Amino acid sequence: MRREILITLPRYDDVTEYLSQFSQQIEDSANERGIKIKKLKDNEAKQKEFEKVVKKLDCKMIIFNGHGSAEEIRGQKEIIVKLGVNDNLLRERIVYARSCHVAFKLGKECTKNTREGCFIGYDRPFQFYVDTQWLGNPLKDNLARLFLHSSNLVPISIIKGNSTSDANENSKKNILKNINKVLRDFNAESFKHQKSEDFCGLKISPEIFKIAEALWNNYEGQVLYGNPNVKL
Amino acid sequence: MTEENKEINEELRDVVIMRIDAIPSNLRLSIGSEESLNKEQMIYHVRKGDETGRQIINSHLSFMKAIARGEFTKALASV
Numbered sequence A: 001m002r003r004e005i006l007i008t009l010p011r012y013d014d015v016t017e018y019l020s021q022f023s024q025q026i027e028d029s030a031n032e033r034g035i036k037i038k039k040l041k042d043n044e045a046k047q048k049e050f051e052k053v054v055k056k057l058d059c060k061m062i063i064f065n066g067h068g069s070a071e072e073i074r075g076q077k078e079i080i081v082k083l084g085v086n087d088n089l090l091r092e093r094i095v096y097a098r099s100c101h102v103a104f105k106l107g108k109e110c111t112k113n114t115r116e117g118c119f120i121g122y123d124r125p126f127q128f129y130v131d132t133q134w135l136g137n138p139l140k141d142n143l144a145r146l147f148l149h150s151s152n153l154v155p156i157s158i159i160k161g162n163s164t165s166d167a168n169e170n171s172k173k174n175i176l177k178n179i180n181k182v183l184r185d186f187n188a189e190s191f192k193h194q195k196s197e198d199f200c201g202l203k204i205s206p207e208i209f210k211i212a213e214a215l216w217n218n219y220e221g222q223v224l225y226g227n228p229n230v231k232l
Numbered sequence B: 001m002t003e004e005n006k007e008i009n010e011e012l013r014d015v016v017i018m019r020i021d022a023i024p025s026n027l028r029l030s031i032g033s034e035e036s037l038n039k040e041q042m043i044y045h046v047r048k049g050d051e052t053g054r055q056i057i058n059s060h061l062s063f064m065k066a067i068a069r070g071e072f073t074k075a076l077a078s079v
Helices: A014-022 A024-032 A047-057 A106-110 A142-159 A164-185 A206-221 B003-021 B039-048 B051-068 B071-077
Strands: A002-009 A037-041 A059-065 A072-074 A079-082 A094-098 A118-122 A128-131 A197-199 A202-204 A222-226 B027-030
Touching: A002 A024, A002 A047, A014 A024, A014 A059, A014 A128, A014 A142, A014 B027, A024 A037, A024 A142, A037 A047, A047 A059, A047 A079, A059 A142, A094 A106, A094 A142, A106 A118, A106 A222, A118 A164, A128 A142, A128 A206, A142 A164, A142 A206, A164 A202, A164 A206, A164 A222, A164 B071, A197 A206, A202 A206, A206 A222, A206 B003, A206 B027, A206 B051, B003 B039, B003 B051, B039 B051, B051 B071
Parallel strands: A002 A037, A002 A059, A059 A094, A094 A118
Antiparallel strands: A072 A079, A118 A222, A128 B027, A197 A202
């Protein structure tokens, strides 16, 4: 297995556009470390191409961006990995799936009886908020950044040489730091025209509550299956 | 479902809708396998009680449970 990375970057709606654009940070990290990263962008992020590239390159790490469910990961408007069909392609690899629910079944199954395989993903919907003023330029969206930079830390920590367990923990700690940040930095005085409420001893605005809730969802939902000690 | 459970579910749904309604209109939420949702769309799904609506309610419920159990403040204090 080659010490290389395969990453899917579908782009056909605002969600996949955000996920793919914010993945630039992962690509930059790999380039800095001299680790080859093969991108499957847009229409390349389809099942046939994915299977071909996985078999040919035999990358140790695969990063999925896209929609998903408990039994499947989607690429560019189609399923690219499905439990019971081609999930064997994920076995014995390090996989990070930024897709809803995938860890719940597919992630668990593809790491059963594994030695070197590890799957980090979400056992519920991965959530993030976006600020519509930045829909045309997602990388300027500091609200989405709170969510997506934390999740980027999973693959980035692995790229930097950390174990899968440490990468998972680094990412989750960052989510908690971002929750602290939004609770403390957003002062209710800034939202005088809106309602505020007492929350854990702080005054916060309604959207802060919802942002904290979504970040907490990702914190609780981010899980690791397989070997926690494997490195890239 | 008992009458009491149905009442609790309706109350919970109303609380979730109230919270969503209070957020600014420039925020959209990505949740589940669809495009992102504005607040009107979130409220629609919660009222409808479909898969997306249930996911939104479950997310709220998990959060409130974590706060009530002290898990949330304990986790924040750990970093």
